[in-house]
């Protein structure tokens with residue numbers, strides 16, 4: 001079979017780049033140990049209460065230092081469980097002072113969800129079986145929407161909560 005010279009060059013170029021990229025990927029993953037951020041901790045999605053962070057009483061906003069907070073959130077179809085207030089009502093708004101260091105921890109009890117606080121750098125994929133964590137500093141005061149940006153089912157567009165960053 002006769003292959004035209006240019007055809008050959010392109011074939012070699014195409015196959016060559018494919019092999020090159022696979023080698024780079026393999027070196028990164030196996031030699032350098034590069035993994036996607038967070039998602040390192042695993043959890044049983046059917047029994048998330050087993051994990052201290054996702055016990056009912058530990059959900060929502062908690063102050064852990066002078067200007068440090070942890071926010072534990074259970075993501076499921078189709079809402080973010082931020083714990084309950086004193087009246088036993090589901091919390092839908094969390095208030096964080098500006099400049100505070102905040103660690104967000106979330107996991108899913110069903111399907112893949114998103115965890116995006118629009119207008120900030122908080123944007124995670126939430127997978128069942130994994131704990132997604134992200135530490136950030138809330139830089140600007142304002143009212144932000146925490147929303148799901150992974151299509152998760154018929155109630156996807158209802159999946160939201162509010163994050164208020166206030167001047168103390």
Ligand code: CUA
Pocket residue numbers: 076077078112113114148149150151152153156157159
């Ligand atoms: Cu949860 Cu979309």
